[in-house]
Amino acid sequence: MSRVVDYDVIVIGTGAAGLSAAALAAEGGANVLMVEAADRTGGSSALSGGVFYAAGTSLQREAGIAGDTAQAMFHYYMTLNQYKLEPALVRTFCERAAEAFEWLRGMGVGFTVENLYASGVDKVRRGHRATDGGAGIVAGLEGFLSDKNVDTVLGTRVERLLVEEGRVHGIVADGEPVRSAATVIATGGFGANPELLARLYPDAARHGDLHWYIGAPTCRGDGLGLAAQVEGQLSQINRGLLLITPGFVKDLESYLPGWLMMVNRAGRRFIDETIEYSVLAAVLDEQPGHDCFAIFDEASRLASRTTKYRPAPNWTADRLLDHVEAGTLVSAPTLDELAGKIGVPAARLATTAERYNALVQAGEDRDYFKPSAMLRPVSQGPFYAAHIRPAVICWTGTGIRIDTEARVLGADDRPVPGLYAAGETTGGMFGQCYAAGGASIGNAVVFGRIAGANAAKER
Structure with a gap:
């Protein structure tokens, strides 16, 4: 001026x-x-x-x-x-x-x-x-x-x-x-x-x-x-609002795929995985380490694609393999080995997966009431884990x-x-x-x- x-x-x-x-x-x-x-x-x-x-x-x-x-x-x-x-x-x-x-x-x-x-x-x-x-x-x-x-x-x-x-x-x-x-x-x-x-x-x-x-x-x-x-x-x-991220790339993805099985550091599920991003970020604040892991298997990876209503382009089948190669997505042939890599109790993770798979088989999430259409088993290796943290600053x-x-x-x-x-x-x-x-x-x-x-x- x-x-x-x-x-x-x-x-x-x-x-x-x-x-x-x-x-x-x-x-x-x-x-x-x-x-x-x-x-x-x-x-x-x-x-x-x-x-x-x-x-x-x-x-x-x-x-x-x-x-x-x-x-x-x-x-x-x-x-x-x-x-x-x-x-x-x-x-x-x-x-x-x-x-x-x-x-x-x-x-x-x-x-x-x-x-x-x-x-x-x-x-x-x-x-x-x-x-x-x-x-x-x-x-x-x-x-x-x-x-x-x-x-x-x-x-x-x-x-x-x-x-x-x-x-x-x-x-x-x-x-x-x-x-x-x-x-x-x-x-x-x-x-x-x-x-x-x-x-x-x-x-x-x-x-x-x-x-x-x-x-x-x-x-x-x-x-x-x-x-x-x-x-x-x-x-x-x-x-403020922190959005959750697996740390794959510095690209805004407000949603995670609803078919994931999320567990905390104790190896337990703690939420309906399709819940709104803002609620998930707040609930993560109460979890040990203020983070969680998104677990899925090979069948889910192969079936993964983005949708108009819950876009998640970094979670398509091919991109997920790229993230494994980059080291931002953990992979292991067995669930027990995956637990060791991410540092959660192997026996409890196995119990969680067994219970989750039973709910998938029954077609109803009687624990957290996730929509039945989002239930996919975690049973076919290799298995994958993404480290989820509320780390994208949306606004203050x-x-x-x-x-x-x-x-x-x-x-x-x-x-x-x-x-x-x-x-x-x-x-x-x-x-x-x-x-x-x-x-x-x-x-x-x-x-x-x-x-x-x-x-x-x-x-």
Whole structure:
């Protein structure tokens, strides 16, 4: 930035939260400046699957789903996380998600009935997957902003906030001040910042170099530092979403094949292997070593293929042999030898496999109630074991505390005048278990809209 320019609203970050904030601020009559650290807009949102979680939408009605409500969504969301969240924030999200979804749909973001699915661990189809993924949502927001009174500066990091007499009056970027009536922090998470991960999300550092982050490399937690300048509070630490991985490649695969037999380090099954990825990651946290092994036999390897609904391209028959060759998949001619290689009690693993095979033969998993179609025996050598760990950092859930008006809360629990925040940079909305695919994008858009609308009123 070469000169000082005054704006009504400054939005820091241009993911779904920042773009939504800029859109509502501009609609409210504000002239807006968006500042982005990357060389293009979109942030981690553009890299996401583009799922939006909401209840009571037009798309649900088109699919014949009647009677789904914000209240039902709230009850599910809070119960899943044992009410260890900030209820007012969750309630606001649930009540305003449908409105935000219709807004996106109205601006041309594509959503179809075919891409409406049950993204949580309940059976209600609330996961609205955008036709063109997260990039499609970002493109829709960018198109909406194209004729609005919004300036955008790329490749620029905000160094600090301008604070006068306890009120935020803008930012300093490239050493120069830019004044505003209100500022919105929407800088995303801190998944690309190893120091913050170690301090605020220690579970994400547990497995060392195996960990990797799927979000934008520019997401380094800038917003947390800016909020700290005005004593903005942080939500509970060690929150986020870790996806499970066998460590085959650094490629995102949210699902494992449901036909695997998973055992912990004691050699025992511990879960329905088809359970949602977010739940599996949380359950793994309770297992010895915080990991497990996926066991299967030669017949299952030969039958393995990817599917449209649970894509797992690294688990096809030929690829699995490649992983054996690379040393990331363990193989042995007998189950006893396999147990020795992975360090689990051989006798107990044999008992587990015997019991599992009996359930397969009976056609019913009476232990963990996995769908019968996913039951395959573990009986024909050679046998295989993949080491499964929650090590892919999807997003970070510790962040700036806000109220239901998206105002940043200071040390005295009062809103910091002139400062708002939305999206992954905020906290309080997410617990140990991710509620459902699309909750992150939904949260970003809902609170981005709230932040932008309120910021515009301060001009």
